[in-house]
Amino acid sequence: MAIEKNTREFDAGIVTDFRERMSYGGYLDLETLLSAQNPVSAPEHHDELLFIIQHQTTELWLKLMLHELASARDLLRADELPQALKRVARVKHIQRTLTEQWSVLATLTPTEYAEFRGFLGNSSGFQSYQYRAVEFVLGNKNRRMLSVFESDATAHALLSELLEAPSIYDEFLRYLARTGHAVPQHILDRDVTEAWVFDESLVGVIRDIYEDAHDNWSAYEACEEFVDLEENFQLWRFRHLKTVQRTIGMKTGTGGSTGAAFLQKALELTFFPELYAVRTRIGQPPVESPEPTA
């Protein structure tokens, strides 16, 4: 038995002739994928490959995240809540992988990074259109961000389209309205190209869902899934900030921002603020509506 030589038998049926058959590498277009790592440092720095692959794998996962989130948004529009939540469940796993992945890049020391940072010019993750697209789908719209993509027609077109489209949160709130929840009309009519801003009038609607979870189970479950999405997103941002602090300290960014201080401010951005605000209200007496003025 070959196993005694610590060698596995080559099963008789194993296919070896791929002249006329689809192969692994062909199906996955590995030729393209594996020829896309092109270090710019000269002489080539050993650690630049790590830097490139960390970014490329992130972009691949972002591509899938966007695919799933856009689909979840469309499913909500079609009143298919359980199917939408299935998509969100997958996104949560991708986010965990992306957050965990920071530990690989954290093995890059400040000295090593400084040795090839100069070759990166003004390129920066700030110019990641897929990252911006995910922020837009989740409702953190910012028209100003489009200016970075003036010279990239594909990225610009995608971001413009997502800017104009309702976010996943807009679609969820519309779904709630259609299924009997008292979502105020001004929310349903809002300008969806603007960043979502905390709306006090929505907190009572969410509170009703949380206080009668049994009878609002699917809406309640969806709210909790959205909170997971937001929390996971913030954990990624936090790990990015920590990686930045340990590799470049307080240096300004290659993209032109103040660097760590700029990234710190992103931790204050929020996607679903009412889903957090409701936690303060649960079990408290209802907030009186303000007296109408004049």
Ligand code: HEM
């Ligand atoms: C040593 C590693 C890294 C450093 C030192 C670093 C540094 C920075 C800095 C300073 C910024 C602010 C923009 C600027 O002025 O350049 C930034 C933004 C950004 N970086 Fe990184 N980064 C690192 C790794 C990564 C990785 C692996 C990704 C994954 C794609 C990434 C994605 C982003 C994104 C999406 C932004 C925009 C964030 C926002 O707008 O809030 N970065 N990065």
Ligand SMILES: N[C@@H](CC(=O)c1ccccc1NC=O)C(=O)O
């Ligand atoms: N902004 C980083 C450079 C950087 O990290 C980067 C450069 C090119 C492509 C992606 C990058 N990642 C995140 O910003 C810096 O200031 O060192």
